[in-house]
Amino acid sequence: MTQLADIGVIGMAVMGSNLAQNFARNGYKVAIYNRTYARTQDVMEHYGATAGFIPTETLGDFVAALEKPRCAIVMVKAGTPTDSTIDQLCELMEPGDIIVDCGNSLFTDTIRRERTVTAKGLNFVGCGVSGGEEGALKGPAIMPGGTAESYRRLGPMLEKIAAKAPEDGEPCCTHIGTDGAGHFVKMIHNGIEYADMQVISEAYDILRKSLGLSAPEIADIFEEWNQGDLDSYLIEITVEVLRHLDQETGRPLVDLVLDQAKQKGTGTWTVQTALDLGVPTTGIAEATFARGLSSSLKQREMAQLVCKALSLENATHEPVNDKAAFIEDVRQALYASKIVAYTQGLNLIQVGAKEYHWDIDLGETARIWRAGCIIRARFLEDVTRAYRRNPELALLLADDYFFAKIREAMPHWRRLVTFATMRGIPIPVFSSSLSYLDGIRDPELPANLIQIQRDFFGAHTYQRRDKTGVFHTLWSTPD
Numbered sequence: 001m002t003q004l005a006d007i008g009v010i011g012m013a014v015m016g017s018n019l020a021q022n023f024a025r026n027g028y029k030v031a032i033y034n035r036t037y038a039r040t041q042d043v044m045e046h047y048g049a050t051a052g053f054i055p056t057e058t059l060g061d062f063v064a065a066l067e068k069p070r071c072a073i074v075m076v077k078a079g080t081p082t083d084s085t086i087d088q089l090c091e092l093m094e095p096g097d098i099i100v101d102c103g104n105s106l107f108t109d110t111i112r113r114e115r116t117v118t119a120k121g122l123n124f125v126g127c128g129v130s131g132g133e134e135g136a137l138k139g140p141a142i143m144p145g146g147t148a149e150s151y152r153r154l155g156p157m158l159e160k161i162a163a164k165a166p167e168d169g170e171p172c173c174t175h176i177g178t179d180g181a182g183h184f185v186k187m188i189h190n191g192i193e194y195a196d197m198q199v200i201s202e203a204y205d206i207l208r209k210s211l212g213l214s215a216p217e218i219a220d221i222f223e224e225w226n227q228g229d230l231d232s233y234l235i236e237i238t239v240e241v242l243r244h245l246d247q248e249t250g251r252p253l254v255d256l257v258l259d260q261a262k263q264k265g266t267g268t269w270t271v272q273t274a275l276d277l278g279v280p281t282t283g284i285a286e287a288t289f290a291r292g293l294s295s296s297l298k299q300r301e302m303a304q305l306v307c308k309a310l311s312l313e314n315a316t317h318e319p320v321n322d323k324a325a326f327i328e329d330v331r332q333a334l335y336a337s338k339i340v341a342y343t344q345g346l347n348l349i350q351v352g353a354k355e356y357h358w359d360i361d362l363g364e365t366a367r368i369w370r371a372g373c374i375i376r377a378r379f380l381e382d383v384t385r386a387y388r389r390n391p392e393l394a395l396l397l398a399d400d401y402f403f404a405k406i407r408e409a410m411p412h413w414r415r416l417v418t419f420a421t422m423r424g425i426p427i428p429v430f431s432s433s434l435s436y437l438d439g440i441r442d443p444e445l446p447a448n449l450i451q452i453q454r455d456f457f458g459a460h461t462y463q464r465r466d467k468t469g470v471f472h473t474l475w476s477t478p479d
């Protein structure tokens with residue numbers, strides 16, 4: 001009898017076939033299936049029969065090729081195709097089998113799917129996978145949800161194919177929590193990625209507009225930064241991108257690329273969730289809005305025309321006297337804003353975990369982001385340590401290590417935000433992160449006025465500093 005597969009992957013587009021190849025490379029027998037069989041044949045042609053694949057032509061054959069309890073990874077187009085594939089699998093699989101959705105699903109969809117699938121006696125695992133196509137192939141960061149029982153069967157295989165942290169060789173995969181926890185954490189990972197990319201872009205923008213540096217010159221600065229606290233994959237690729245010359249024109253390619261950024265929606269999901277849960281996640285929100293602003297072509301055109309007519313294009317031109325000190329201000333502003341963005345993102349995970357009854361270990365979450373994923377960075381080693389010191393830490397930036405860093409950054413950061421504001425250079429995340437910090441540490445916020453305004457127009461009541469209880473003033477009469 002032919003050997004059964006340890007695991008199966010449905011969907012042979014790039015992510016699915018790379019994931020399947022990763023399992024096979026790690027010694028697993030992998031059943032593969034794609035709606036259009038030609039694609040499965042392409043994969044077989046490309047990787048050959050030696051890859052450890054069992055190609056299957058129908059979903060029935062696919063299920064029959066799997067060792068029990070069966071593990072089937074779904075990696076098809078998000079939305080209805082994922083739902084219909086899961087429905088078909090439910091008809092073909094048996095109690096105890098596990099359906100794993102490794103796509104970028106919204107966590108509330110995962111919660112819904114888990115309910116439907118478990119009602120049929122099967123297990124469902126919503127699993128976040130980060131690292132793009134290359135990560136899927138060579139070792140991604142993996143964030144599985146679902147039950148502990150499912151993780152016992154699936155976890156060892158996922159840990160085997162996951163990236164290994166350079167610091168200690170530990171796999172970047174852990175059981176995040178039940179039902180939608182994995183996709184929830186993956187969503188916030190992506191939101192943080194938006195903020196991370198935006199702060200790097202703000203630094204680039206200030207450096208080019210204030211110092212007149214070329215893209216390769218800025219690459220040199222980033223390369224130096226990459227030797228210290230900011231050491232990360234995103235800075236590393238930025239260096240490479242900024243040095244890349246367009247073959248046709250010989251100019252830096254980045255200078256030829258339109259300044260209009262797109263998004264696939266995970267940043268928006270994160271912000272929507274943050275709003276639903278009432279968690280101030282300004283870094284991710286501003287980063288998401290910055291992409292939206294860049295693509296608001298009509299509005300940008302109008303604003304540019306009006307400003308030109310009023311000669312408002314250029315704000316004050318403060319000269320930069322000490323170039324090295326200025327570059328350090330930019331670096332510190334970037335680093336401090338990054339600490340704030342992570343503080344907010346991790347806070348969102350904490351609040352979400354409470355709301356959805358997940359037991360999420362933030363130290364473990366940071367640990368598995370250290371390699372394989374897009375936000376991988378030395379920084380995450382420090383975040384892991386902070387949560388190891390205090391697993392209940394409610395505010396990352398209040399950790400001794402990070403607070404010392406924020407304190408050191410503070411004068412640089414304030415100077416830079418002031419400079420960019422006077423100069424008219426947009427720094428949505430640098431400045432909103434500073435405002436967040438000023439707000440969160442302020443013992444005298446103006447929310448007293450908001451409370452009382454609400455009571456005035458809507459009888460919403462207010463609380464007082466000097467007495468306990470809830471109060472309402474009859475505003476038409478003297479108090």
Ligand code: ATR
Pocket residue numbers: 010011012013014034035036039075076077078080081084085
């Ligand atoms: P691509 O542009 O790479 O083809 P896609 O259209 O998002 O990406 O499809 C990704 C995967 O989902 C493919 O494996 C696709 O199967 P086909 O090769 O047959 O198109 C699969 N897919 C899309 N819609 C599907 C559906 N309704 N049922 C099952 N699989 C589907």
